[in-house]
Amino acid sequence: MNMRKEVSLWALGAAAILLLTSCERAKPSPYDTSLPVLEVMDHLVDPGAWAFWRASGEVTDEAGAKSLTPTTQEGWLAAENGAVQVAEAGNLLLLPGRVRDAEWIRLSKKLTHDGLEAKAAAEAKDSARMFAAGAEMFKTCTACHQKYVAALQPGAEPKGAPLPDWPADVKQKQNQFLEGKKQ
Numbered sequence: 694m695n696m697r698k699e700v701s702l703w704a705l706g707a708a709a710i711l712l713l714t715s716c717e718r719a720k721p722s723p724y725d726t727s728l729p730v731l732e733v734m735d736h737l738v739d740p741g742a743w744a745f746w747r748a749s750g751e752v753t754d755e756a757g758a759k760s761l762t763p764t765t766q767e768g769w770l771a772a773e774n775g776a777v778q779v780a781e782a783g784n785l786l787l788l789p790g791r792v793r794d795a796e797w798i799r800l801s802k803k804l805t806h807d808g809l810e811a812k813a814a815a816e817a818k819d820s821a822r823m824f825a826a827g828a829e830m831f832k833t834c835t836a837c838h839q840k841y842v843a844a845l846q847p848g849a850e851p852k853g854a855p856l857p858d859w860p861a862d863v864k865q866k867q868n869q870f871l872e873g874k875k876q
């Protein structure tokens with residue numbers, strides 16, 4: 694092979710590689726992530742978490758303490774459905790276009806882990822385990838919001854509608870859970 698031929702072969706090879714990599718880059722993402730994270734929260738994560746949280750622990754009103762543990766098959770199913778929504782939402786937060794940094798990845802994976810534990814607890818109809826799973830899940834929501842929700846950043850100018858405060862019974866779940874861990 695003469696020098697000239699060799700050089701043009703190299704050039705051809707380089708051109709082919711360039712063409713391949715640019716095709717690779719132009720390949721459109723198979724995912725449609727046009728729904729902003731806010732919508733995923735409002736319509737998937739939040740309703741899922743609430744379906745689960747509403748099914749463990751107890752609420753106290755004028756009539757006294759009332760257990761939230763489901764008493765019907767539909768009640769158990771609703772709790773399990775909610776847990777699955779949360780678990781799979783963790784995966785959706787990791788899609789290209791939504792994923793941010795290493796901490797986001799860690800917390801999204803934790804959300805999936807918490808959702809799966811919540812599902813297992815509901816399947817086992819174990820209300821104490823559900824309570825603990827719900828509290829763990831709550832901590833994951835809060836940790837992520839503290840880091841990524843702009844309105845919650847220290848020194849942030851209040852803008853738009855900040856996250857609503859958590860209703861008392863969820864706060865109570867969280868506190869009871871943390872107290873239990875200390876002992």
Ligand code: HEC
Nearest residue numbers: 730731734735738739742797800801804833834837841842
């Ligand atoms: C991996 C991070 C992450 C996790 C985990 C997470 N969130 Fe969020 N959430 C966000 C971000 C970011 C926003 C703000 C989005 C924006 O304003 O654009 C948000 C906003 C929200 C909102 C406000 C929606 C509105 O209309 O203002 C609710 C409600 C919410 N999350 C519920 C939850 C619940 C419940 C959980 C746990 C079960 C949870 N989130 C877990 C990142 C997360």
